[in-house]
Amino acid sequence: xxxxxxxxxxxxxxxxxxxxxxxxxxxxxxxxxxxxxxxxxxxxxxxxxxxxxxxxxxxxxxxxxxxxxxxxxxxxxxxxxxxxxxxxxxxxxxxxxxxxxxxxxxxxxxxxxxxxxxxxxxxxxxxxxxxxxxxxxxxxxxxxxxxxxxxxxxxxxxxxxxxxxxxxxxxxxxxxxxxxxxxxxxxxxxxxxxxxxxxxxxxxxxxxxxxxxxxxxxxxxxxxxxxxxxxxxxxxxxxxxxxxxxxxxxxxxxxxxxxxxxxxxxxxxxxxxxxxxxxxxxxxxxxxxxxxxxxxxxxxxxxxxxxxxxxxxxxxxxxxxxxxxxxxxxxxxxxxxxxxxxxxxxxxxxxxxxxxxxxxxxxxxxxxxxxxxxxxxxxxxxxxxxxxxxxxxxxxxxxxxxxxxxxxxxxxxxxxxxxxxxxxxxxxxxxxxxxxxxxxxxxxxxxxxxxxxxxxxxxxxxxxxxxxxxxxxxxxxxxxxxxxxxxxxxxxxxxxxxxxxxxxxxxxxxxxxxxxxxxxxxxxxxxxxxxxxxxxxxxxxxxxxxxxxxxxxxxxxxxxxxxxxxxxxxxxxxxxxxxxxxxxxxxxxxxxxxxxxxxxxxxxxxxxxxxxxxxxxxxxxxxxxxxxxxxxxxxxxxxxxxxxxxxxxxxxxxxxxxxxxxxxxxxxxxxxxxxxxxxxxxxxxxxxxxxxxxxxxxxxxxxxxxxxxx
Numbered sequence: 285x286x287x288x289x290x291x292x293x294x295x296x297x298x299x300x301x302x303x304x305x306x307x308x309x310x311x312x313x314x315x316x317x318x319x320x321x322x323x324x325x326x327x328x329x330x331x332x333x334x335x336x337x338x339x340x341x342x343x344x345x346x347x348x349x350x351x352x353x354x355x356x357x358x359x360x361x362x363x364x365x366x367x368x369x370x371x372x373x374x375x376x377x378x379x380x381x382x383x384x385x386x387x388x389x390x391x392x393x394x395x396x397x398x399x400x401x402x403x404x405x406x407x408x409x410x411x412x413x414x415x416x417x418x419x420x421x422x423x424x425x426x427x428x429x430x431x432x433x434x435x436x437x438x439x440x441x442x443x444x445x446x447x448x449x450x451x452x453x454x455x456x457x458x459x460x461x462x463x464x465x466x467x468x469x470x471x472x473x474x475x476x477x478x479x480x481x482x483x484x485x486x487x488x489x490x491x492x493x494x495x496x497x498x499x500x501x502x503x504x505x506x507x508x509x510x511x512x513x514x515x516x517x518x519x520x521x522x523x524x525x526x527x528x529x530x531x532x533x534x535x536x537x538x539x540x541x542x543x544x545x546x547x548x549x550x551x552x553x554x555x556x557x558x559x560x561x562x563x564x565x566x567x568x569x570x571x572x573x574x575x576x577x578x579x580x581x582x583x584x585x586x587x588x589x590x591x592x593x594x595x596x597x598x599x600x601x602x603x604x605x606x607x608x609x610x611x612x613x614x615x616x617x618x619x620x621x622x623x624x625x626x627x628x629x630x631x632x633x634x635x636x637x638x639x640x641x642x643x644x645x646x647x648x649x650x651x652x653x654x655x656x657x658x659x660x661x662x663x664x665x666x667x668x669x670x671x672x673x674x675x676x677x678x679x680x681x682x683x684x685x686x687x688x689x690x691x692x693x694x695x696x697x698x699x700x701x702x703x704x705x706x707x708x709x710x711x712x713x714x715x716x717x718x719x720x721x722x723x724x725x726x727x728x729x730x731x732x733x734x735x736x737x738x739x740x741x742x743x744x745x746x747x748x749x750x751x752x753x754x755x756x757x758x759x760x761x762x763x764x765x766x767x768x769x770x771x772x773x774x775x776x777x778x779x780x781x782x783x784x785x786x787x788x789x790x791x792x793x794x795x796x797x798x799x800x801x802x803x804x805x806x807x808x809x810x811x812x813x814x815x816x817x818x819x820x821x822x823x824x825x826x827x828x829x830x831x832x833x834x835x836x837x838x839x840x841x842x843x844x845x846x847x848x849x850x851x852x853x854x855x856x857x858x859x860x861x862x863x864x865x866x867x868x869x870x871x872x873x874x875x876x877x878x879x880x881x882x883x884x885x886x887x888x889x890x891x892x893x894x895x896x897x898x899x900x901x902x903x904x905x906x907x908x909x910x911x912x913x914x915x916x917x918x919x920x921x922x923x924x925x926x927x928x929x930x931x932x933x934x935x936x937x938x939x940x941x942x943x944x945x946x947x948x949x950x951x952x953x954x955x956x957x958x959x960x961x962x963x964x965x966x967x968x969x970x971x972x973x974x975x976x977x978x979x980x981x982x983x984x985x986x987x988x989x990x991x992x993x994x
Contacts, residue, residue, distance in 0.1 A: 336795045337976070339732025340783055343700040344725040346693045348398060348675030351375065351705075352405040353685035358722065359384065359399035359408055360693075360703065361675070370396045370410055372428060375691075378703065378723045386412035386424040386433045393417065396424075398444065402495075403452040403685070409436075409495065411443060423455065425495055437493050438500040442466050445515070445676070449522040452495070456525070458513060459491035459505065467512075468592060469535040469892050472934035472966030485532045487512050490525060492548065506548050514538055514592055515677075517573050517582075523547055526573040526582050526604075535936060538592040539569055539894040543584060545604055555606035558586070564813070565609060567898050571595045572621075572677065578628045580604055581652050585620055586611070588817050590775040590856070590895055595621045595678040596809035596816065599633055599646070603653050612648065612659050619777070619809035619816065621679035626687040628652075632665075632708070634672070634679040636777055636810040638749045639738045641672035641679055643690060645708060666706045667714045669738055670696030671781035691722070695782035697736035697753065697791070700726035733794035734758055736780060741837035743830040746818070749810060750803035750834050751778055752842075753794040755992070765848030765990045766799040766838060768831060768871075772855030774807035774823075775816055787930075787969055787978035788852055788877055796983060797992040801838055805830035820899050823883070823914035824863040831860070832870065847872065848990035852982060854878050855938055855967065859916070862946050865927060866919035873989035874927040875982045878938040878967055881946035882918075883911040891936035920949040926956035928985040930978055932965030958985075 347361035347368055358375050361368045373381035387394045394414035401408055408428060411421040415435060421443050426433040442463035448455050458467070465471045467488045478484060490513050493503035507513050507527065512534030516527035524547040530537035543556035558565050569589040573582050582604050587597020596619035602609040613620060613633075622634040631646045643665040649658035672694045674682040681690045688707060695701040699716055703723040712718040734754035740747055755764050769790050771778045783791065790800040804810055805827040807819035819827050838844055850873040853861050858879025865874050880886050887893055887904040897903065904911045912918055927950055931943040940961055947959035960981060962974045969975050 332796075336732065336792055337979070339795060340789060340791050342726075342732060343729040343782070345783070346675075346701050346703060346723075346725070349682055349691055349693050349703055350399050350401055350674065351682045351684060351689065351691035352401045353403055354405040355684040355689050356405065358691060358703065359401070361397055361399065363395075368395055368397045370399050370408075372399075372408070375705075375722065378725075382428075384408060384410070384426055384428070384433070386410075386414035386435065388414075388432050395421075397421075398446055400446050400448060400455075402448055403450060407452075407495075409446060409448065409455055411446065415500075422500065423457070423493060435500045436495055436497050438502050442488075443491075447516075447518060448495075449492075449518050450520055451522040453522070454492050454494055456490050456492045456506075456516065456518065457503075458488050458516070459503065460486050460488045461505070462486070467534055469937045470966060470968040472932065472964055472970075473891060473936035475934070481533065486534070487532050488534055489513055490516050490527060507546065508552065511544070511552065512537065514541060515572060517575055519545075519547075519575055520577055520579045524550075526575055528570055528573055528584075533891075536892050536894050539892075539898065541570065543570055543573055543582065543602070545582070553606070555582070555604065556584075556602050556609055561609065564611065564614070565600065568597070569898075570600075571597075572623065574623055574625060575604070576625050576628050576652070580628075583623055583625070583631060585623075587619070587813050588775055588820070588898055590773050590899070593678065594773065594776045596636065596775060596777075598813055599623060599631070601648070601653050607653065610653050610655060610657075612646065615812070616661075617812040617815075618642075619812065621809075622677055622681070624681070624683055624687065632681075632683070632687060632690070634681055636679065636779070637664075637667065638740075638810050639751065639778075639780065639804070640667045640669050640714075641694075641779065642667040643681065643706060643708075664714070665690075665708050666712055666719050668694055668696075668716060668719070669714075669780055670694055670699070670716070671779045694719075696780045697733075697751070697782065698731060698780075700729045700731075700782045702726060731782075731791070732756070733791040738780075739834070739837060741833050743805075743833040744826065746806055746811075746815065746830065748803065748805055748830045748834060750801060751780055752838060753790055753800040753802070754842075755797040755799060756795045757797055760843060763843050763845040764797065764799050765850065765986070765992055766801060766835065766844045767793050767986060768801045768803065768835060768849070768851045769793075770803065770805075770831065770851065770853035770857035770860040771808070772853070772857050774819060774827070774856045775809060776856075777804045777809040778802040787975040788854055788875065788982055789979055792979055792983065793986075798986070799838065799842060799844060801834055803831050803834045805834075821901055821910055823899070824860065824867070824916075825914075827860065828864055828867060831864070832868065835870065850874060850986050850990050852877070856880075858938065861927070862916040863914065863919075865925035866916045866923045869924060871925050873986050874925050875985055876927055876929050876943070876946065877978065878931050878935055879929070879943060879946065880916075880938055881942050881949070882915045884908055884915060885945070886939070886942055887911065889939045889941055917945055917949060920946075920953060923950060923953065923955055926985070926989050928958050928960070928981060930960045930962070930981065932962045932967065932969060934964060935967045937967040956989075 371381040424433040442460040446457040491503040511529040530541035546552040645662040705720040852875040854877035861876040950957040
């Protein structure tokens with residue numbers, strides 16, 4: 285989140301339209317005078333908020349990290365949403381970095397991103413907008429010899445996820461030619477017009493470009509125009525691909541995608557369709573395809589996943605020619621997210637175990653795809669109670685060619701982001717102390733919020749994990765309010781990480797002297813597939829029991845004022861907020877971000893209805909009762925909690941009418957409420973001023989109904 289109060293969206297209490305930003309602000313009971321009387325204490329002053337938000341951005345933030353295949357150098361990006369720069373340094377001395385850019389002049393500003401090493405470690409390729417500042421990205425190649433980077437593509441559209449071919453002669457990347465928006469459901473949807481679902485459908489394909497060119501060239505799109513590709517991997521011989529794809533529209537059909545293999549000069553072959561297989565993978569989702577070195581097996585992640593890009597499940601393998609897939613982690617109480625082959629019978633897997641990110645080495649004995657083949661797991665190479673990754677995929681790591689070193693960025697609530705390395709085969713303890721710290725960019729930087737604790741508690745038959753942030757100025761002799769922040773998904777998890785986060789920041793609430801509980805209830809990643817699937821046909825019930833049990837656990841151990849407990853969340857967390865206030869009077873204030881109030885109407889409004897079938901078991905037209913059971917709107921008479929509702933006007937995942945419905949119902953029931961609609965925003969807000977505005981409004985709302993001071 286960037287920008288301070290100089291960029292703040294000005295507000296006029298009770299005004300229906302904020303002309304400065306085009307925000308639609310709808311305020312309901314109480315009136316302005318009544319609202320002032322409702323304050324039990326004073327909200328944070330503007331100066332306090334400015335100080336808090338400035339403190340959330342302490343330290344240098346690292347984007348993508350890439351170690352050279354020979355292990356001698358590291359490239360990484362730094363910069364925020366408005367731009368990024370690339371730095372390269374010897375692995376043993378990152379303080380001696382040099383800038384890598386497509387700029388040909390010292391005064392030229394470019395956004396450079398996604399550095400990717402050539403297999404021989406002698407060249408680096410990256411995206412840059414230097415040819416069209418602030419606009420089109422193209423691929424540039426540098427040999428790190430002091431000469432200007434060379435532009436190799438002439439693109440027109442959205443591009444990302446570049447990968448060198450194993451022979452180093454070509455690069456492949458995901459490309460939406462002529463795109464008007466980023467691919468995926470998080471971005472703001474195009475305004476509705478024309479024949480819906482048929483006109484102007486944008487398809488993401490794999491494009492391939494040669495690196496040895498003298499002039500920028502138009503790449504060849506090698507996957508067919510009738511398949512939207514989500515992720516891909518080069519075949520080891522550089523002559524083909526494996527990829528996850530579905531028929532357009534791409535933002536909706538990832539949940540029914542298939543695994544394909546394809547020679548570059550041939551038609552694709554679907555080797556796995558989850559909707560057509562029997563067993564535990566039937567009807568679930570697949571991601572992260574990875575060829576074995578001999579090209580005979582493709583590994584992938586399979587499981588119940590509610591969002592493309594938020595990956596968790598079991599590791600599966602299937603013959604590259606097709607056949608019955610094999611689950612090689614069946615019953616393992618963790619969620620796998622990413623993998624890399626070391627050899628034909630060894631696989632490194634990055635997984636979430638409770639609140640820890642860890643790396644495990646698997647050995648596949650005998651026939652790798654046969655149910656009788658032996659699978660053994662090594663001890664964790666590292667296990668870190670924080671966020672780990674190289675910036676490409678969920679929990680992905682950058683590795684040397686021989687897999688002797690893995691490099692990644694990592695942070696916790698208590699430790700700012702740095703670059704680390706881990707060597708398989710060496711003795712390592714758990715935590716950040718057990719891995720090699722390669723950078724020291726943020727030495728001496730202290731958090732501006734309170735300390736963190738990993739908690740677990742019993743709920744029904746489960747042991748639930750979550751995080752607790754203490755108030756910054758914690759005094760055990762005082763009573764404090766508690767804010768419960770529920771993550772989106774539901775197939776996701778809260779991992780400890782440094783900094784502000786999104787529009788609803790747990791660190792900011794902690795800095796303002798709230799306790800903040802970040803639960804990972806059933807439906808989350810981190811405890812295996814049975815736990816992730818435990819909320820199917822049960823949204824809002826078992827997971828709410830888990831959350832309330834977590835509140836009980838916190839209140840039993842810490843000085844919480846039970847009359848000042850609030851709840852908030854975004855997306856699925858927004859739904860849980862809406863549903864919770866209709867089920868319990870435990871919460872005294874609520875902030876629902878991009879939530880869902882009526883699953884029945886939502887089914888026909890959203891752009892991603894395919895994700896709902898695995899969770900509800902049928903479409904709303906075949907089983908409306910199961911959708912009605914979890915709809916907050918059906919229990920609105922039981923809601924009495926003051927609730928702030930915020931949403932983007934072009935949200936395709938959780939459309940704005942869902943927020944309108946809930947606000948409208950609360951208003952009619954005389955429950956204090958306010959609705960704020962943000963213009964030109966999708967499910968994930970991109971305007972820094974809007975992200976800041978959401979946080980400010982949430983802070984003011986909680987301060988009004990459950991102030992931090994006694």
